[in-house]
Amino acid sequence: MATQYPLILVDASGYLFRAYHALPKLTNSKGEATGALIGVLNMLRKLIDAHRPDYIGVIFDAAGKNFRNDLYPDYKAHRPPMPEDLREQIQPLQDIIRAMGLPLLVIPEVEADDVIGTLATQAAEQGIQTLISTGDKDMAQLVGERVTLVNTMTDTWLDPEGVREKFGVPPERIVDYLSLMGDSADNVPGVPKCGPKTAAKWIGEYGDLDGVITNAERIKGKVGENLRSVLDQLQLARQLTTIKRDVQLDLGPADLAPTPPDRETLRTWYARIESRRLLASLDDASETPEASDTPSPQDTDYDLVLTQASFDTWMSRLEGAELFAFDTETTALDYMVAELVGVSFAVEPGQAAYVPLAHRYLGVPDQLDRDAVLARLKPLLEDPNRLKVGQNLKYDMSVLARYDIRMRGVAHDTMLESYVLDSIGRHDMDTLAKKYLNRNTVHFEDIAGKGAKQITFDQIPLEPAGHYAAEDADVTLRLHQTLWPQLEATPSLAELYRDTEMPLVEILSRIERTGVRIDRDLLAQQSQELSQRIAALEAEAHEVAGRPFNMGSPKQIGAILFDEQGIKPIAKTPKGAPSTSEDVLEQLADQGHALPRLILQHRGLSKLKSTYTDKLPQMVNAETGRVHTSYHQAVAATGRLSSSDPNLQNIPIRTEEGRRIRHAFVAEPGHRLLAADYSQIELRIMAHLSGDERLLAAFSRGQDIHRATAAEILDLDPEQVTGEQRRSAKAVNFGLIYGMSAFGLAKQLGITRGAAQEYVDRYFQRYPGVKDFMERTRAKAHEDKYVETLFGRRLYLPEINHSNQSRRAAAERTAINAPMQGTAADIIKRAMIAVDDWIQRERPPARIIMQVHDELVLEIAEDAIEDSRQPIRAAMESAAQLAVPLIVDIGIGDNWEEAH
Incomplete structure (x- = not known):
């Protein structure tokens, strides 16, 4: 099954205990316990093979006590000590996991649940779908639209609807549910004789734990007496069962990318624990010719081009080829600063070459002159009739543009071929090589190192650099020869790829390099104004409080609100003090209390300042004075473009302070910004598809x-x-x-x-037509296992017929949503192509500078702005023919907010 979860978080301590109690007590010939260790490793390998995550965190509980023991000394006091034969397997297991290249976290003073909760929350905020592998029911409180639980031993999956189905309450009420029941295993106090059904019933009737407490006198019978007898303990139970989501960590979800395994260390360990199966997995990975890290000599003929004669020979081969693969090697991922280090190409499978141009290390052999090589390559690369294929060629286009080469004749991009065939999953070359060619490629980290010790490509010796670069071109050509026939077999997909995705490559490269001008002075002014407002809020809060206090101190806030101002507490901390959590402050503010509202405003503005007004100026390119984002065509499953560094989709617009940030996205002198935005496009698509x-x-x-x-x-x-x-x-x-x-x-x-x-x-x-459309779509999705957009883009639904009801229901919801989201994505892409075609054909003083959601933003000379309205509107409104009109709203201004 193709992964739908870029991030997987593993409750490794839970894995360990489950494996220990479920599997035989195995030992090696030296008498060392190995059963739980081998069980966990097999569970991890199965999980990773099934989902192939981009990021993974394996999280263990740290030894010793944690903050919950400070809250309640008897927390988990009844648990027996860990068996010695289990304890002795922990360190070897952690050493092996590290050798596997999997990020491993052991954070003191908190539990693994808290680390998982923090990373899952951060990932959700960043739009990353996360799968938590655990058997712990407490983690159901973390489930949301972007967080799913799986118990791999029982194949039980929990999304929000699954949580409601299993527990009778939604994820946001799981803490209340657990607090009422208590937990004998963790020695968490609850209501005696209150089981799952009673807890769910009370929450259903009274809303939440606070509602149950408030209405305790109304609950009859013995269980009501039991409830009233422990009211003073329930806040403690809530504190103990609430998973922290703000643990201070040195890394985030994007830092959890796995690294290449240390095969020799793994071989030593697997031999020690005497696992023939794990040893065989290493042998399979390293000895199978098709899946080797270094292809066999019979499979490849790679040249390292160091002489003019060799380069001339390869130029002749390139000029005679109907299609050749091309790739660049550079010093950085940022296309605006990356320097060209070398180029590689392949003309037939297994026949590839690398031309080093700017390697710089002590003792480096003589290389061909970069300017001379590029001058020779330029006519070939710019010839639209000389067809090229690459992997993520947008990046290579942008790098070559810095050397005055406009790459044309880009016929194919293997990343996009894979994406159009099946958008779910990863589309990087290493993943595609394994998936379609059953081949393990040399990874960049294999030759450059990793972490703080990683070197740039110009520092890598020519021999390993040459093999790595030539392999990139070779594998790209092989991938194209595998993927393109599959696309051609479905004409609608081939048309979508040829007419929409491929033309966008050059357009997006041009938009990225153009960038958008940022008024750093205005952002600095906004930061200063925010500082002043933050200070003013602090002063006002002090005045309302009647004295100065630390606005970040819960203890001081509590003393003022409840002791000095006499506000009735809503909830208590485990130690019995009135709570000043954010939820409590919001409730108090809603009741009309001034100080809680001031504290919340203070926190919100502080976050806005640190996240946006302080950070955006640091992203401005020193040479252009503009921000240059990166657009990603092969990330969102629905076909939507995403962006990063900065993520333009996340510029805040819901608050006045947030919208002011858009004021700093400005036009060049003598120009204005034009924002063209589709009006209610997804609802119009619904009308078209449903025919209501x-x-x-x-x-x-x-x-x-x-x-x-x-x-x-x-x-x-x-x-x-x-x-x-x-x-x-x-x-x-x-x-x-x-x-x-x-x-x-x-x-x-x-x-x-x-x-x-x-x-x-x-x-x-x-609107019966809408209901009919939804029912038809569900039925067809169950039959086809995919849905299509108006333009033939397919979104596969691997879980549409799953035996698990909650997973099947989630796939059905996706089936209904995807045709609309995907069609909207196709339309805005077609609109970009149409608007760019107008610009290239008519040559107005206009250029596209951003694409955000359903909106295009252009920078246009002032004297051409009015003449540009109608062509842009016409191009966008004719991007699709629907049964209802496509309407484009156009605004003009000196900055993005004014135009929007």
Whole structure:
């Protein structure tokens, strides 16, 4: 199954105990215990083989006590000591995991759960789908739209709906659920005789733990007496069962990339623990010709080109080839500063060469002159009739542009061939080589080292550098010869690849190199203003409090709020003090108390300053004075573009302070910014795909679709619809697209689940075509195991027929959402191509500088701005022919916020 989880977090301590109790007590010939160790290693290997994550963290509990023991000295006091034959397996297991190249974390004073909770929360905030492998029910509280649990021993999967199905409460109420039941294994106090059904029932009736406490007198019988007898312990239970999500770590999710294994160390360990299966896994990986780290001599003929005669020979071969693979080696990943170190090419499978141009280390052999080689290559690389193939050629295009070479004739990109065939999973060359060629390539870390000791490519000796670079070109050519026939076999995919994805390569390279101008002075001013506002909030808070205090000190905040101001506490800490958690402060602010609101505002502005106004200026290129993001075509499963360094999709817009950041994205002098944004594109696509008569009519008449929806399901005239009713209709419109349940809608609107379900039912009564479309899509997805966009892009659904109901339901929700999201992605890509074609054809003083969500941003000379409106609008609105009009809203301004 192709992975849907770029990050996997492993509860290794849980693995260890489960393996110890489930497997035989094995020993080696020296009498050393090995059963649990071998069990964990096999479980890890199976997990990794099944999902092939980009990032993985293997997390163990640290020895000794943690902060929960400080809160409650009897925490886990009843647990028997760890068996000695289990304890002696921990260090060898950790040594082997490190040799496997897997990031291993052991953080003192917290539990593995807290480390996992912190990393999963950070990953979710960064949009990374995360799989937590654990058998611990406590971790159900971490489940969300981007966090899933799997118990590999039972093949039990838990997404948000799965948590509700299993426990009877949603993930955000799991802590309350556990607090009421307590945990005898961890010695966490709870309500005597309160089992899972009772805990779920109480939470369902009273909302949460606080509601249960408030209504304790209303609960009858012995269990009610038991509840009332332990009310003072429940806050402690909540503290003990709440997983921390803010552990101070030296690394984040993106730092958990696995590294190449240390095979010799692994061989030594596997021999010591006498595991023939693990030893055989090393032999399979290293001795199979098709899967070797270094291809056999019969398989390859790689040249290291150091003489003019050899280079001339290769130029003749390139000029005579119908298609050749091309790659560059550089000093950096940042295309704006990367220096060209060498080039490689392949003309036939196994026949490749590397031309070193700028290796710099003591004793390096003489290399050909870089300027002379590039001058010779330039006509070939710029010839549109000389066809090239590469892996992620956008990067090579951008690097060559720094040397005044406009690469043309780019016929194929293996990264995009793979992505269009099946968007789920990774599309880097090493992964594709293993997947499609059953070949382990030489990794960059194998020749450059890793971590702080990693050297740049220009420092790598020519022989290993030459083999690595030539192999890149060779494998790229082989991948193309494997992937392209598969694409051709499905004409709609081949057309999507040829007409949409490939033309975007050059366009995106040009947009990236153009960048967007940043007003660093304005950002500095905003940082200063934020500092002043933060200081003013602090002063105001001190005035409201009647004295100075540390706004980061819960103890001081509690003393002022509850002792000095007499505010009634909402919750208590485990030690009995009134809680000042963020949730508590928000509730107090909602009650009208001034000081909690000031503290929350202070925290929000401090985060905005550190994350955006202080950081963005550091990303400005010193040479251009502009920010240059990187757009990624082969990441989002739906076909959407993503961006990084900086992530333009995440520029905040929900608050006034956040929107002000867009003021710092400005036009060059003499120019203005034009922002062209599709209006409600996914709802229009829903109308087109569903064919619902009322939706089609509303869009065709140009109605406000949310007001029209409210009028339909409430049986009102549109002018009678209130703002609140329109907001509810908007939540339904967009919620249905994203698979929102009645429970989720109820939470968003602050209404009962029954009222939300009634709203959904009325919606489907008035828009039966939408319901029919959803049912048809589900049925077809179960049959085909994929869904398609309007333009033939496929999203495969490997779990659409899974035996696990929650996983199957998640796949069904994706099946409904993906055609709309994917079609919107296709349309904005087609729009970029159409607008760029207008620019290249008519040569107006205009250039695309950003693509964010459904919006294009252009920088246009002031005297051409008005003449540009209509061509841009026409290009974008004709990017697709739908049953309803595509509408583009255009704004113009000196900065992004003003134009948007």
